[in-house]
Amino acid sequence: MTFRTRFAPSPTGPLHLGHAYSALLAYKFAQAEAGEFLLRIEDIDQSRSRPDWETQIYDDLGWLGLSWPQPVVRQSERLPRYRQALETLMNMGLVYPCKCKRADIEIAAGAPQEGVSQFGPDGRIYPGTCRNRPLSDAGPEDVLRLDMQKAISASILRTFSETGAAYSGTHRLDADTLLNAVGDIILVRRNMGSSYHLSVVVDDADQNITHVVRGEDLFEATQIHVLLQGLLGLPTPIYHHHRLIRDSAGKRLAKRDDARAVSLYRQQGASPAEIRAMIGL
Numbered sequence: 581m582t583f584r585t586r587f588a589p590s591p592t593g594p595l596h597l598g599h600a601y602s603a604l605l606a607y608k609f610a611q612a613e614a615g616e617f618l619l620r621i622e623d624i625d626q627s628r629s630r631p632d633w634e635t636q637i638y639d640d641l642g643w644l645g646l647s648w649p650q651p652v653v654r655q656s657e658r659l660p661r662y663r664q665a666l667e668t669l670m671n672m673g674l675v676y677p678c679k680c681k682r683a684d685i686e687i688a689a690g691a692p693q694e695g696v697s698q699f700g701p702d703g704r705i706y707p708g709t710c711r712n713r714p715l716s717d718a719g720p721e722d723v724l725r726l727d728m729q730k731a732i733s734a735s736i737l738r739t740f741s742e743t744g745a746a747y748s749g750t751h752r753l754d755a756d757t758l759l760n761a762v763g764d765i766i767l768v769r770r771n772m773g774s775s776y777h778l779s780v781v782v783d784d785a786d787q788n789i790t791h792v793v794r795g796e797d798l799f800e801a802t803q804i805h806v807l808l809q810g811l812l813g814l815p816t817p818i819y820h821h822h823r824l825i826r827d828s829a830g831k832r833l834a835k836r837d838d839a840r841a842v843s844l845y846r847q848q849g850a851s852p853a854e855i856r857a858m859i860g861l
């Protein structure tokens with residue numbers, strides 16, 4: 581099987597050193613395995629995605645010395661495909677509409693209990709207020725959620741292999757963790773037609789990705805992805821979650837950290853080799 585990996589940025593801000601690390605590492609792995617490196621633009625959030633950020637991504641990655649096959653897949657063009665996957669889950673009876681706003685969820689979740697996490701990889705763990713609403717009730721203001729209890733009952737919980745240093749080994753999905761530390765995740769966000777979790781799972785499968793290389797901050801979300809792969813009958817790739825690039829205060833870089841933007845280093849005359857040296861590649 582040909583090794584295939586991808587770098588999947590969202591065009592919602594400048595690429596910073598953390599993105600450069602992710603892209604260069606995935607590229608390096610692909611080269612070492614005589615495999616392929618793909619670029620995918622994760623732009624389902626049309627309220628935050630901008631064409632000039634997308635152009636800047638192509639420009640920065642090209643400057644860093646990376647190349648990738650054309651055409652580049654853009655998630656905003658694949659909404660019918662995500663809908664198809666969603667319908668599979670709907671037909672299995674695993675999806676319900678939810679009208680709760682952030683404040684409703686906070687109130688329903690109640691006071692924090694000691695030792696019980698209120699947040700999971702999809703944000704605040706949903707208290708289940710709308711869980712019994714039928715799909716026929718769904719309106720334009722609703723999000724669509726996965727009923728985690730039903731999803732666990734409907735699937736064989738898979739294992740996945742992780743090769744990144746921090747979590748290296750084989751991991752088995754765990755029903756208790758999915759239920760209590762993940763909960764009813766959102767499959768379709770308001771005004772988006774999909775969600776990160778649904779899109780990433782469908783795309784990785786459709787693009788025959790064999791190895792997912794990405795930051796450690798997404799390790800906990802991987803159990804959601806592997807669960808969805810099981811439900812949708814899609815293959816599970818091998819995962820490599822790499823260390824995060826941090827600023828001098830030890831904080832991980834975010835999109836708003838423009839000071840670490842690759843484009844800014846370029847403007848200041850840095851070379852691609854200097855960028856690699858900065859991130860230890």
Ligand code: GLU
Binds near residue numbers: 587590622780794
């Ligand atoms: N689009 C995601 C991000 O920019 C990356 C998702 C992934 O690699 O799975 O954080």
